Amino acid sequence: QKEVEQDPGPLSVPEGAIVSLNCTYSNSAFQYFMWYRQYSRKGPELLMYTYSSGNKEDGRFTAQVDKSSKYISLFIRDSQPSDSATYLCAMVGGSNYKLTFGKGTLLTVNP
Amino acid sequence: DGGITQSPKYLFRKEGQNVTLSCEQNLNHDAMYWYRQDPGQGLRLIYYSQIVNDFQKGDIAEGYSVSREKKESFPLTVTSAQKNPTAFYLCASSIGPEAFFGQGTRLTVV
Numbered sequence: 254q255k256e257v258e259q260d261p262g263p264l265s266v267p268e269g270a271i272v273s274l275n276c277t278y279s280n281s282a283f284q285y286f287m288w289y290r291q292y293s294r295k296g297p298e299l300l301m302y303t304y305s306s307g308n309k310e311d312g313r314f315t316a317q318v319d320k321s322s323k324y325i326s327l328f329i330r331d332s333q334p335s336d337s338a339t340y341l342c343a344m345v346g347g348s349n350y351k352l353t354f355g356k357g358t359l360l361t362v363n364p
Numbered sequence: 365d366g367g368i369t370q371s372p373k374y375l376f377r378k379e380g381q382n383v384t385l386s387c388e389q390n391l392n393h394d395a396m397y398w399y400r401q402d403p404g405q406g407l408r409l410i411y412y413s414q415i416v417n418d419f420q421k422g423d424i425a426e427g428y429s430v431s432r433e434k435k436e437s438f439p440l441t442v443t444s445a446q447k448n449p450t451a452f453y454l455c456a457s458s459i460g461p462e463a464f465f466g467q468g469t470r471l472t473v474v
Contacts, residue, residue: 257406259406261404285461287461287463289465294452294468294470295467295468296368296370296454296465296466296467296468297407297454297465298465299462299463299464302461302462304461341406341407343407343463345461349395349412349414349420350395350458350460350461350463351397351409351412351422352397352407352409352456352463354399354406354407354408355406356404356405356406357406
């Protein structure tokens with residue numbers, strides 16, 4: 254079993270839709286849970302991260318972590334064509350802050 | 365502007381050659397990382413360094429080498445021992461759990 258599992262999609266939605274992206278993980282030592290957005294042929298950019306369980310909101314984006322289920326989610330409200338990208342979940346455990354990534358979900362928001 | 369600069373953006377290598385990818389950061393971060401990304405794959409860790417003059421192997425270090433002589437620089441050499449080097453290479457630096465990435469180098473073997 255891989256440490257981090259992420260459905261690669263692709264996911265295609267109409268503009269204005271609510272998007273739900275998810276990852277599951279197996280390593281109980283993970284403490285920080287990140288979401289990165291990567292446009293084609295670019296480096297990933299950090300959208301937001303959460304420490305331990307709970308929710309975090311930033312504008313149209315909400316991250317949720319359920320450590321009891323080992324399940325994390327990213328919700329995008331009022332999705333825009335500019336949100337079209339690959340979304341990568343990543344997790345950190347331990348003092349060396351090494352990131353373990355999911356494979357990424359390719360999202361397309363259609364005008 | 366603070367950030368991470370990778371160069372070159374595109375690199376072509378002949379079989380049997382070693383090539384070096386550059387990564388420079390001016391964020392004053394202690395930790396730096398090299399990842400490899402293949403189509404449909406997530407990022408896989410090649411090497412990382414938490415302090416100058418020290419580095420550790422990641423999950424796929426075979427065929428790669430690094431150095432960390434200065435805090436701001438972490439070059440990656442892809443050696444001829446790397447059997448399948450064609451990929452997108454990403455450098456990152458971090459402060460705590462927040463990692464910031466460069467724009468990547470696309471390496472192609474010709």
